[in-house]
Amino acid sequence: MAVIGTGYVGLVTGVCLAEAGNEVICMDVDKDKIALLRGGKVPFYEPQLDGLLVENLFRGRIAFTTKVEEAVSRAEVIFLALPTPPTANGSADVSAILQVAQQIAPFLQGDAVVVTKSTVPVGTTEKVKEMISRRTRVCFHVASNPEFLREGKAVSDFLYPDRIVIGVEDEYSESKLRRLYEPFVRQGNPIVVMDIRSAELTKYAANLFLAMRISFINEVALLCERLGADVEKVRLGIGTDTRIGKHYLFPGIGYGGSCFPKDVLAVIRMAEDVGMELLLPVAVHRVNERQHRYFVEKIVRFYGNKLASVKLAVWGLSFKANTDDLRESPALYVVRELLDKGAQLRVHDPVALASARRVLGNTVEYVEDMYGVLEGVEGLVVATEWLQFRTPDFGEMKRRMRLPVVFDGRNLYSPEIMEREGFSYVSVGRSSILQHCV
Numbered sequence: 001m002a003v004i005g006t007g008y009v010g011l012v013t014g015v016c017l018a019e020a021g022n023e024v025i026c027m028d029v030d031k032d033k034i035a036l037l038r039g040g041k042v043p044f045y046e047p048q049l050d051g052l053l054v055e056n057l058f059r060g061r062i063a064f065t066t067k068v069e070e071a072v073s074r075a076e077v078i079f080l081a082l083p084t085p086p087t088a089n090g091s092a093d094v095s096a097i098l099q100v101a102q103q104i105a106p107f108l109q110g111d112a113v114v115v116t117k118s119t120v121p122v123g124t125t126e127k128v129k130e131m132i133s134r135r136t137r138v139c140f141h142v143a144s145n146p147e148f149l150r151e152g153k154a155v156s157d158f159l160y161p162d163r164i165v166i167g168v169e170d171e172y173s174e175s176k177l178r179r180l181y182e183p184f185v186r187q188g189n190p191i192v193v194m195d196i197r198s199a200e201l202t203k204y205a206a207n208l209f210l211a212m213r214i215s216f217i218n219e220v221a222l223l224c225e226r227l228g229a230d231v232e233k234v235r236l237g238i239g240t241d242t243r244i245g246k247h248y249l250f251p252g253i254g255y256g257g258s259c260f261p262k263d264v265l266a267v268i269r270m271a272e273d274v275g276m277e278l279l280l281p282v283a284v285h286r287v288n289e290r291q292h293r294y295f296v297e298k299i300v301r302f303y304g305n306k307l308a309s310v311k312l313a314v315w316g317l318s319f320k321a322n323t324d325d326l327r328e329s330p331a332l333y334v335v336r337e338l339l340d341k342g343a344q345l346r347v348h349d350p351v352a353l354a355s356a357r358r359v360l361g362n363t364v365e366y367v368e369d370m371y372g373v374l375e376g377v378e379g380l381v382v383a384t385e386w387l388q389f390r391t392p393d394f395g396e397m398k399r400r401m402r403l404p405v406v407f408d409g410r411n412l413y414s415p416e417i418m419e420r421e422g423f424s425y426v427s428v429g430r431s432s433i434l435q436h437c438v
């Protein structure tokens with residue numbers, strides 16, 4: 001088994017397949033990453049992954065290389081887990097996939113199955129096949145196997161998936177992939193086999209749907225604020241309906257991360273390429289952008305022209321809890337906007353401070369302690385829903401802050417409790433409590 005690309009998807013795939021007893025070799029162009037991995041160190045924060053990596057290295061089931069030939073030449077199945085970032089016009093950039101397809105071609109053994117695991121526009125796996133065909137005479141197969149893991153829960157998502165989607169064009173690839181995934185299938189959670197194009201589109205449809213739910217509740221939140229309703233009550237009221245369900249209905253500062261924003265845009269472009277104008281993803285994207293802006297506007301409104309002289313603290317920088325991934329993080333959007341408007345910022349994140357330093361440089365002050373960061377500030381912005389932020393010591397917070405004001409972009413607290421504790425409290429889709437002025 002070979003996995004090309006050892007990012008969030010590739011590494012989790014490689015380690016979990018090794019855990020199931022396969023012999024896996026992972027390849028990446030990033031030499032530093034490969035050196036770390038060989039030493040048993042995961043280059044990013046992902047719960048449970050370190051332990052499984054060390055265990056499988058120790059058992060000799062997983063190895064790492066920077067050489068394509070070494071990875072591919074003995075592999076029966078080759079997963080391409082490469083980045084597909086957005087281009088300037090929003091379409092997915094599949095150049096890494098196609099480049100690797102060319103590189104692996106001369107080294108493929110007969111009957112190898114090349115699987116696109118990355119999220120790729122419909123037709124990409126066909127292009128992979130074409131690229132390889134031009135450079136080899138051996139018989140090989142292609143398949144699509146989109147990944148649905150969530151960062152922060154990636155290992156358990158991979159080990160216990162809701163379903164596994166496989167797109168194939170022949171029985172050989174189907175049986176190879178079925179055998180590989182058999183250990184991960186629980187009763188009732190199916191391997192869904194389909195054609196390659198449908199599998200590629202399934203991934204985009206899933207992400208668009210989830211992003212749509214977030215934009216939906218965020219738009220309901222705006223309406224709640226205007227009409228004096230409480231979005232948390234409305235959320236419960238609708239989420240308990242089994243036809244609707246509770247997942248991905250949390251109002252906040254908009255979705256982010258390396259998938260939803262790029263995949264929503266890619267769907268729009270994919271449709272345009274076949275002469276179609278899709279209305280829904282455009283709306284989902286616009287609502288999300290407005291949600292980022294709207295939250296910052298609330299902070300701006302509170303401080304008025306004093307914003308340029310206030311010092312604020314920020315809790316949470318990653319795009320969501322349990323990851324240090326800052327890609328398209330709404331928290332970073334808020335940080336940059338506030339800096340742009342002259343605010344001084346002290347920031348804290350349980351695991352993302354090191355990655356934040358690389359992108360924010362010395363524009364903000366980094367503080368390791370969640371209470372220490374509050375020292376002398378005139379407000380706190382809660383931007384990521386980390387568990388440790390949910391039940392803080394409010395007394396300690398007030399003792400540290402110069403002004404007890406909280407802008408809660410994740411609705412972590414109850415407005416009633418915040419009022420009782422003496423905070424000014426601004427959240428999403430609920431009435432604000434304004435007890436202090438600057």
Ligand code: NAD
Pocket residue numbers: 004005006007008009010027028029030033081082083084096099100117118119120147148149150151258259
């Ligand atoms: P990532 O950026 O974390 O990792 C990609 C890896 O590929 C990096 O380690 C990079 O060094 C390596 N790479 C780049 N070019 C290479 C090349 N030519 N040869 C070998 N290695 C190369 O990306 P990711 O988050 O793992 O995402 C990979 C794909 O999976 C994307 O299409 C993404 O949309 C999709 N996906 C991501 C997630 C997620 O939560 N991150 C979930 C599901 C699907």
